[in-house]
Amino acid sequence: MDEYEIFIEDHCDEMVEDLLDVVSIKSVKSKDEANFTFGKGVHEAMNRFELLCQKLGLENVHRYDDYYSWVEIGNPALPMVGIICHIDVVDFDPTQWRHNPLGELSNGIIYGRGVSDDKGPLIMCLYAMKYIQDQKIPLRVRLIVGGDEESDFLCAKKYISNHEEMPRFGFIPDAKFPFIQAEKSLWNVTFQLTIEQFGYSDSSCLSGGIGQNSIPDQAKITIKGKDHHFRGETGHAANFAQADNAILQLISAIGPREDSLAEILVRHLSHQCLAIPYKDGEINLVPTWIQNKEDKIHVTFDMRIDESFDVSDVKRYLLKFLHLKEDDIVRENISQGYCYDLNHPVVDLLYTNYQECLRRSAVKRDPGRPMKIGGTTYAKSFPNCITYGPGFMNEHSYAHRADERISISSFKLAAYIYLRGLVSFQKLD
Structure with a gap:
């Protein structure tokens, strides 16, 4: 195992524990709740995100109501690498679930609304940032967390209208590997x-x-x-x-x-x-x-x-x-949709990283091909940020479905891909 795999293996139990903690909050957008822009659940999830950043030693946190929060590491003079996630989830009918929609670990599988879309990737990327900060890797990384992705994207719209700094490049962990080339x-x-x-x-x-x-x-x-x-x-x-x-x-x-x-x-x-x-x-x-x-x-x-x-x-x-x-x-x-050229530098960087990670993985997986999807992600709002994982080819997606899940093995591999991918951004300027 390389140093990145060792880090993920050593922190896996803690990452899963943090994921289950965040999933235990039903962060579904709701209306008519006094003082909460998107409802109490989204507000509490944003609070929990801030506490988690503090726990991991990620201290530069900024929040704009419940629209969005961001946490940043690194030298502000460097180009910004962006990771854009969301903490809100779609609603669910618990009577249609065999497992607890607010989080359950059973037989090597993590169940719960948001474990793959998008709280699981959020946890993976926070730990990747912790590694980069602890190892003093010369990167500037900002993780942006939205509170209204599953409804109206008011989070992204507010980030942009507030003239927040846009990432130079980055990724959105909210679909499947290897990456999304085009969105309708x-x-x-x-x-x-x-x-x-x-x-x-x-x-x-x-x-x-x-x-x-x-x-x-x-x-x-x-x-x-x-x-x-x-x-x-x-x-x-x-x-x-x-x-x-x-x-x-x-x-x-x-x-x-x-x-x-x-x-x-x-x-x-x-x-x-x-x-x-x-x-x-x-x-x-x-x-x-x-x-x-x-x-x-x-x-x-x-x-x-x-x-x-x-x-x-x-x-x-x-x-x-x-x-x-x-x-x-x-x-x-x-x-409006988009389509990236396969020679785009961020596409090339992340695709190469993904292929290298699969070669190193003990579990052999179908590498798949770049995809065109009907789904909508933050990639439409953040140019040069590629939608990248966390799902794998030939794995059934349970996003928005009953018993949403991610296996521990897929969780660890996706976390490894994100960590190596972030480190590889040193090659771009």
Whole structure:
């Protein structure tokens, strides 16, 4: 073992203990909690992050409310290497879990919401920073932690609007290895409509979903005092084909009135999505959340759009197609996709590091290939920062799913890749 592997092995139990501690906080965004921007859970998780930094001897910590915190090591005259993580998580239904969603270690596997997305990588990278600081390696590293990544990216937007210093280069540990070469554009939007506009004027209750970017695993409609329940399977909205959407079940089974939004949607039902024709292809709309509030309906759609299209043009087209207006929007998260050249210096550096780490690993794994994904990460907000791990090829992703998990062996290997990768940034200037 090299010195990096020895460090990870020596600190593994402590890292897992710290991860379980952070996972024990249900840091799901919530509203209407006095004095907390994103709810009490996100606030407590940010507090715990600061305490963990203190424990590890990482003293230069800055916090802006619950939008973001950052911790920095190294000489401020050096170029900044950035690591961008998030501490908020998607919501969950504990009745759908076989293991404790607030943290459990069982048979060499760590379970809990956030262990892979994104609290596990956060812990790995904090310990990598501790190593770099303790060994006096000449690097300047800033780890930025957001509190609203899973909803509206207000954390990244606030960091940028506050004119915080941007990293020269870095990585985002929030997907899979070897790295993400391209991300599709995103439009995740919530509309406020009348019940009649939506298509169910005889309904007294309509609900479904647990988050803005998760497949809804349950939905309910009440018509003339009778409840109709629908059960699906949750998952990440970007991977809609892999789950069973309960809201789509509802609008398929309970016919809406003609010329309503739901009637338009029924006409374009495809496999676990709504396929809207666009140019020579189609745009996939995924309903993720719905709730009636008195005589109004709030309904959220998630769309992952080819990065070659201008996402603003797509938005204008879809509003017209769905007979909706800008004024109907109550919240949205919209961002243009990207595609990195394989010769980009940060891509080359991190890909080379990943391949070298796999060669050294005792457990042989599929090295995989650079990926194009529908998911959205901080890479859209932080140029020259590559989305990098922590998942491995041929490992099923449980992000946003019940029994989210990461094995101890994968945890240690990802931590090793991040530590070696950070040290390798000395080669760039």
